[in-house]
Amino acid sequence: MKALWYIAKKDLLQIIKDRNGLIFMLVVPLILISVVGFALSSFSSDSGSHIQIQVALNNQETAQDAFIGKSIANALKIDTKQLTITVHTYQTADQVTDRVSAANDAANVGIVIPSDASQTLIKDIQQNTTPKNLVQFYALPNTTDLRVTVVQNIVNKVVQSQLAGSAGVSQVYQVCQQAGNHCAQNTIDTAAISSAIAAANTEADQTVETLAAGHATKVGPFDQTLPGYAVFFALFGLNAVAATILQEKEEGTFRRLLIAPIQKYALLGGKMLAQFIMTMAQLSIIFIVGYFIFKVNIHDWLSVILLLIGTSFAATGLGMLLVSLVRTRSQVSSLVSLVVLITSAIGGAWWPLYLEPTWLQQLAKVGITAWAMEGLNGSMLLGKSFIEILPDVLGLLVYGLICFAIALRLFRFQQKTAVVK
Numbered sequence: 001m002k003a004l005w006y007i008a009k010k011d012l013l014q015i016i017k018d019r020n021g022l023i024f025m026l027v028v029p030l031i032l033i034s035v036v037g038f039a040l041s042s043f044s045s046d047s048g049s050h051i052q053i054q055v056a057l058n059n060q061e062t063a064q065d066a067f068i069g070k071s072i073a074n075a076l077k078i079d080t081k082q083l084t085i086t087v088h089t090y091q092t093a094d095q096v097t098d099r100v101s102a103a104n105d106a107a108n109v110g111i112v113i114p115s116d117a118s119q120t121l122i123k124d125i126q127q128n129t130t131p132k133n134l135v136q137f138y139a140l141p142n143t144t145d146l147r148v149t150v151v152q153n154i155v156n157k158v159v160q161s162q163l164a165g166s167a168g169v170s171q172v173y174q175v176c177q178q179a180g181n182h183c184a185q186n187t188i189d190t191a192a193i194s195s196a197i198a199a200a201n202t203e204a205d206q207t208v209e210t211l212a213a214g215h216a217t218k219v220g221p222f223d224q225t226l227p228g229y230a231v232f233f234a235l236f237g238l239n240a241v242a243a244t245i246l247q248e249k250e251e252g253t254f255r256r257l258l259i260a261p262i263q264k265y266a267l268l269g270g271k272m273l274a275q276f277i278m279t280m281a282q283l284s285i286i287f288i289v290g291y292f293i294f295k296v297n298i299h300d301w302l303s304v305i306l307l308l309i310g311t312s313f314a315a316t317g318l319g320m321l322l323v324s325l326v327r328t329r330s331q332v333s334s335l336v337s338l339v340v341l342i343t344s345a346i347g348g349a350w351w352p353l354y355l356e357p358t359w360l361q362q363l364a365k366v367g368i369t370a371w372a373m374e375g376l377n378g379s380m381l382l383g384k385s386f387i388e389i390l391p392d393v394l395g396l397l398v399y400g401l402i403c404f405a406i407a408l409r410l411f412r413f414q415q416k417t418a419v420v421k
Contacts, residue, residue: 007270008277011244015278021240025282029233030289036229037222037294053085053147056099056107056138058092060115068121068134068162069113075158076151085151093136100138109151110138121162135159219381222294227376228349230286231311231369234279235340238319241275242332245323249412268411272316272404279312296380303379303386310396311372317403318368324410343367352377371395 015021055076059069078085088107090096099107114120117134124131135155139148176183287304290296298304322339326332344350346360347369353361354377364370375392378384 004270004273007267008273011271011274012277025237026285029229029286033222033226033229037225040225041221050081051083051147053151054107055085055087055151056090056096056110057087058090058096058112061113061117062115066118068117071158071162072111072113072155075154097138100140108145108147111155112136131163219297220295222290222296223380224352226286226290226294226296227380228373230283231372232340232344232349234283234311234315235368237279237282238315238322239333239336241271242319242323242336243329245271246329246332272320275319276312276316279315280308283308283312298380300379300386303389306393307372307375307389310393311368314368314396314400317400320407321403324407343369348373348377368396368399371399
């Protein structure tokens with residue numbers, strides 16, 4: 001055990017003396033985290049929670065009993081902490097389409113209400129015909145803008161409410177026309193009945209009380225950025241220990257050490273211990289700086305610490321596995337870069353893992369990043385408890401053990417040399 005610790009201590013002292021290496025391990029990640037975090041600050045929950053929508057509206061209805069245009073215009077009058085809709089009225093439909101297609105995003109959505117929209121709705125209901133194309137809704141082609149969906153849902157709800165009202169009017173006429181019933185046609189106020197039913201349908205949302213349970217986790221721009229880039233740079237640190245081991249194998253240092261009274265696995269274990277300590281120290285410093293400087297949300301330090309331990313252990317095991325698969329330092333550099341970039345891209349280091357398709361989330365589990373980010377995002381962004389992130393901690397530990405087992409099976413302490421005859 002002493003030999004293992006002496007070897008680890010020797011490697012740690014070499015790493016500490018390498019100032020350039022320390023800068024890459026600590027300063028560079030923090031600089032990049034700062035740049036990316038501030039660049040994405042406009043998308044954080046605090047600054048980006050208020051949605052502003054510009055709507056271009058052309059209401060061609062002028063009749064006194066027209067109700068669709070008025071209802072849509074009233075429904076779009078929204079100004080809350082979460083949503084503000086600004087409606088700009090125009091005289092023609094061409095002006096509306098021009099504003100939607102303008103390069104400066106003058107209008108996110110365009111709405112045109114034909115002059116006969118309300119009358120067409122009543123006529124179709126009386127003839128038991130399903131109304132179609134009562135309102136023209138304009139947006140950019142192939143858009144995925146959430147603001148378009150918000151306005152479209154509002155317009156659809158208004159039209160559906162008016163459809164229900166008109167259906168009620170039609171039912172009144174049918175009852176009056178049945179044999180034995182006597183209704184004075186001039187006493188049936190079509191507009192009043194339709195408006196009353198539509199209003200009742202619109203106000204139905206108020207019958208359900210929306211309450212909050214628990215507390216919302218305050219998420220800032222660094223809560224996703226810092227864990228992702230911390231894990232990313234920790235994995236890139238595998239290059240250093242891998243290169244050191246391969247250098248000693250190439251120079252014959254391992255072969256000379258094997259002559260000494262040191263067990264093979266104590267020699268290898270010492271190097272793995274040094275890598276584990278350095279990775280854990282790197283992650284811990286970045287998270288401590290993130291907590292005090294960048295104000296990242298860490299409400300359960302136990303969960304985060306265990307995740308960092310699991311990540312360091314798994315990263316160390318992966319590093320030893322990669323070393324056992326290659327022969328030269330140039331090979332390990334290329335292999336580490338390829339593995340880290342791919343696993344970071346699909347593992348949630350640069351964006352939340354839950355935004356990816358389900359099949360890709362499962363595929364990402366072949367790398368360390370997905371296990372680490374699932375646990376860190378769960379604890380820091382979603383407020384999961386220790387029990388809920390425990391599978392991710394265990395997954396990281398098992399991942400590291402599997403890598404260690406394969407690495408010990410494949411690792412060669414001496415380079416093969418050609419036999420000269």
